[in-house]
Amino acid sequence: MLERVIENWLDKANERSFQKPFCYMLSAKGYTVIHLTRHTGMELGKDVIALAPDGTPCAYQLKGAKNGKISLKQWNNEISRQVFNLVTGKIVHPSINSSKNHRSYLVTNGELEEEVSRAIDDMNRKFVDNGQPKYKLEVIVRGQLFDWAKDLGTNLWPTELVDIKTLLELFLQEGNGILPKGKLSSLFEATFPFEGKRPSKAHCGRVIASAAVLNSIAISSFSNSENYVAEIEAWILYLSYLLAFVERWNLPAEILKKEFGIVIDFIYNSLTELCDELRKREHFVEGDPFTEPFNFYRVRLTCLIALMSIYALWRQNKKIVESEVDDFIRNFCLKNKSKLLLWGEAAIPQFLAFYWYFRKIDSTSAPDSLLGSLIDFICKQNNPGSKNSLANPYFEAVDILPHILGIADEPLEDSFDGNSYSLEGLVHLFVRRNFKQKMKLIWPDITRICNRVFKPQHKWHFYRWRNQDGIELAQYPKPKQDWEKLKAIAHESNGECIPPSIKKYPILVPLFLCFYPHRTNSEILRWLDTKLEEI
Numbered sequence: 001m002l003e004r005v006i007e008n009w010l011d012k013a014n015e016r017s018f019q020k021p022f023c024y025m026l027s028a029k030g031y032t033v034i035h036l037t038r039h040t041g042m043e044l045g046k047d048v049i050a051l052a053p054d055g056t057p058c059a060y061q062l063k064g065a066k067n068g069k070i071s072l073k074q075w076n077n078e079i080s081r082q083v084f085n086l087v088t089g090k091i092v093h094p095s096i097n098s099s100k101n102h103r104s105y106l107v108t109n110g111e112l113e114e115e116v117s118r119a120i121d122d123m124n125r126k127f128v129d130n131g132q133p134k135y136k137l138e139v140i141v142r143g144q145l146f147d148w149a150k151d152l153g154t155n156l157w158p159t160e161l162v163d164i165k166t167l168l169e170l171f172l173q174e175g176n177g178i179l180p181k182g183k184l185s186s187l188f189e190a191t192f193p194f195e196g197k198r199p200s201k202a203h204c205g206r207v208i209a210s211a212a213v214l215n216s217i218a219i220s221s222f223s224n225s226e227n228y229v230a231e232i233e234a235w236i237l238y239l240s241y242l243l244a245f246v247e248r249w250n251l252p253a254e255i256l257k258k259e260f261g262i263v264i265d266f267i268y269n270s271l272t273e274l275c276d277e278l279r280k281r282e283h284f285v286e287g288d289p290f291t292e293p294f295n296f297y298r299v300r301l302t303c304l305i306a307l308m309s310i311y312a313l314w315r316q317n318k319k320i321v322e323s324e325v326d327d328f329i330r331n332f333c334l335k336n337k338s339k340l341l342l343w344g345e346a347a348i349p350q351f352l353a354f355y356w357y358f359r360k361i362d363s364t365s366a367p368d369s370l371l372g373s374l375i376d377f378i379c380k381q382n383n384p385g386s387k388n389s390l391a392n393p394y395f396e397a398v399d400i401l402p403h404i405l406g407i408a409d410e411p412l413e414d415s416f417d418g419n420s421y422s423l424e425g426l427v428h429l430f431v432r433r434n435f436k437q438k439m440k441l442i443w444p445d446i447t448r449i450c451n452r453v454f455k456p457q458h459k460w461h462f463y464r465w466r467n468q469d470g471i472e473l474a475q476y477p478k479p480k481q482d483w484e485k486l487k488a489i490a491h492e493s494n495g496e497c498i499p500p501s502i503k504k505y506p507i508l509v510p511l512f513l514c515f516y517p518h519r520t521n522s523e524i525l526r527w528l529d530t531k532l533e534e535i
Contacts, residue, residue, distance in 0.1 A: 001164055002157060005171060006149045009217045010109045010142055014064035017223035018109050018145070019047060020235075021216040022062065023262050025148045026050050028209035031058070033262050034095045036269070046086060049093055057102035061086045065110020065142070072115040079106070080119070087127075087135045107140040149213055156210040158190035167218055175221030178398055179230040181237055181515070184218060185465035188241040198249050208242060208259045228274035229303060232267055236515050239263050239508075240463040243501045247460035256501065267511070271311040278304065279328050295404055298341035299397045303514070305333050305340065306350035309357035310511050316360065317507050317535050330361055337370075342377060344391040344400045348422040349513035349520055352429075356510065356532045368433050375426050379445040384418035392452075393421050393517040421518070424451040424477070425525035431490035432529065436483055447477045453521045459499050462519060495527030506531035 010018070023033045030053035037047050048060040061083055066074060087104040096102075112120075120137055127135040158164065166183050173180070191211045193199055199207065215238045216223070222230040242263065246256050312329045333354060340351060351374060358367040382389045391400050391412065402408035427446060431439060456462055457469035495503065502508060509528050513520050 002153060003150055005167065005217060006146060006153065009171070009220050010146060010149075011068065012224060013109045013220060014224065015047070015062035015109075016226075017216070017220055018064075019062055020223075020262075020266055021149065021213040022060075022107060022145070023048060023050075024209040024212035024216075024259075025145070025152065027259060027262065028152055028206055029053075029148075032258060035093055036262070036265050046089075046091065049091055049096065051095075052103070057091050057096045057100060058105065059086055059091055059102050060105045060107050060140075062107045065108045068110045068142075070108055070110060070112050070116050072113055072119070075116045075119055080123075083137055084123070087137050101134045103138065104136065105138050105140055107145075108142065109145060110142050112139065112141060149217075152206065152210045152213050156191065156207055157214055158187060160190065163187060163190045167214070170218040171220065173221045175223075175225035175227055175230075177227075177230075178396075179219065179222060179227075179233045181233060181465060184215070184234060184237055185241070187214060187218060188238065189464070192241055192245045194245070194248050201252065201255070204245070204249070204251055204255055205259075208245070208255070211241065212238060212259075212263070226273070226277070228270050228277065229307065232270045232274070232307070232511075233515050235263055235267050235270070236512060237465065239267070240465075240512065240516065243499065244460045244463035247463070247499050247501055248458075264505075264508075268314065271307060271314070274304075274307060275311055275325060275329065278308070278332060279325075295341065295343070295401060298339050299343055299347075299401065301336055301339050302341050302343075302347055302350050305336055306353040306514050307511075308332055309354045310507070310514070312357050313360070313510075313532065313535060314507050333357065334361075342374070342390065343397055343404060344395055345378075345393040345420065345422050346391070346396060346517040348374070348393070348426070349510065349517050352525070353510045353514060356529070360535075368430070368435065371426060371430050371433070372435065372438060375423065375430060375442065375446070378420055378423050378426070379442065379449060382417055382420050382423075382449055383445070384448055386417040389416040389418075390420075392416055392419070393520060418448070419450045419452050419474075421452050421454075422520055423449050424453075425520065425522035427477075428490040428522050428526055429529055431486055432526075434487075439483075439486075443477075443481065447479050450474050450476050451522075454518065455497070459497075462497070462499050465516075490526065493526045493530040495523060497521065497523050498527060503527075507535075 019036060023036060026033055026048070031050040033048060033050045035046075035049040046059045047062045050058045050060070052058050061079075063070060063074075063079055070079065083104070083106050086106075090098045091102050092098060106120075120139065124136050127133065158167070163186065166186055170180065170183055170187075188211060191214060192207060215234055219231065219234045222234070239260075242259060243256075245251070308329045312326060312333075315326065337354065337358075340354070341347070342351065351370070355367055355370055358370065378390060380386075392414070395412075403412055423446065427439070452472060452474050454467075454472050455470055456464075456467050457471075461467045461470065498509075502512065506528065509524070510532075513524070
């Protein structure tokens with residue numbers, strides 16, 4: 001069954017969607033992937049750059065095979081010039097000695113027509129005849145990719161019937177909808193060995209690569225549909241379980257560094273591609289603009305503003321020189337901020353992502369006014385006895401929107417009035433901005449709301465999608481609070497509850513919280529606020 005899934009995936013994949021698993025296949029074979037490019041209209045001929053186990057640089061050009069084969073027409077019109085540059089052009093990368101000869105590969109998820117194989121052979125022979133035997137194009141085709149994926153997957157992937165069923169359900173998704181994160185997380189739970197004996201270093205590497213290939217196959221319909229938001233979610237989920245695995249077994253830093261860099265590049269490139277798509281679009285409605293409910297549109301726009309805000313902060317963190325891309329992000333976020341929708345507490349991290357970016361581009365009091373408005377809104381909506389309280393962060397938009405629109409079959413059973421998982425953190429951020437008089441006015445409303453926070457049993461549980469083990473703490477703010485003591489609490493930013501593996505990459509935390517909103521608490525927000533101020 002799993003072999004059939006791999007075959008079907010390869011048949012439907014394009015170069016963009018099999019780039020990610022190919023990188024992890026290389027990694028499992030001992031290669032170190034040092035660069036991967038985005039697939040755009042401007043191809044530079046080197047989609048992946050890696051170092052072989054013997055230290056030899058390797059450059060790869062990935063090509064999807066139309067109708068299962070690369071034809072002579074596709075070779076002549078699209079590929080031959082690119083692979084010539086691939087073979088003869090130097091690799092320009094700080095990690096590569098450009099004077100050292102590199103190996104060149106054409107990689108395809110299909111086969112080659114006989115005429116294409118002959119053309120490649122002729123090209124290689126011509127290099128030899130011209131006294132340039134160092135130039136040579138090698139080929140990796142469907143059969144080799146299938147064997148690599150099969151070797152990685154069939155022995156390490158979930159074998160229980162329920163998990164295979166989940167994989168098939170994900171694989172057969174339409175691809176233009178919402179990623180079922182619960183289903184995907186269940187596959188990771190069954191793939192990463194969190195129990196039993198400590199795995200060997202070699203087994204850890206195989207598990208990490210195997211889970212990445214499994215993720216690529218499971219979300220292939222979303223990748224082929226260029227559903228960038230779903231892709232980013234899926235790779236954040238994979239990254240979370242990778243970090244959980246590293247934290248659980250206290251794995252060596254070199255394992256994390258090698259595999260971590262690949263997935264970080266995937267996520268950053270997906271944000272770049274999402275930005276490119278938004279720049280081309282005239283509107284952000286999905287489907288029929290005359291039938292889509294306005295609240296659906298605002299939920300999507302809230303998510304997009306958050307992702308673009310994080311992307312802009314990430315670009316600043318990478319010290320990228322400002323360009324028209326940054327101008328677009330700034331205009332996009334400012335133009336659409338009035339359409340932000342606080343549909344539930346799960347949207348709070350999305351608002352905060354924009355808030356932190358808003359502070360970077362607007363020196364007025366407007367960003368802090370947004371923060372104050374969030375506090376006012378939660379106090380009002382979640383006031384004890386309220387019938388319109390915001391749902392807790394364990395509820396996603398797909399769960400809540402039917403109730404907002406009045407089309408739900410049954411009412412929500414949970415009651416959220418009088419409670420909040422995010423209010424305390426928002427209050428602490430507001431106190432950090434020194435709004436003493438405003439805080440004095442709204443403090444009575446704040447004290448009516450019980451602050452809730454879930455503490456996982458183990459620190460590595462922080463990364464799991466759901467936890468059965470842990471405790472939920474509940475505490476009301478003091479009726480009277482000394483301002484200096486409150487300021488001292490608000491300015492504490494050690495982030496003790498955050499696992500050290502992700503603390504090294506602060507820019508990832510707001511992205512993590514957007515898709516894991518139930519991990520949001522005041523301790524994390526204080527730490528993150530301090531780190532983002534340093535960008």
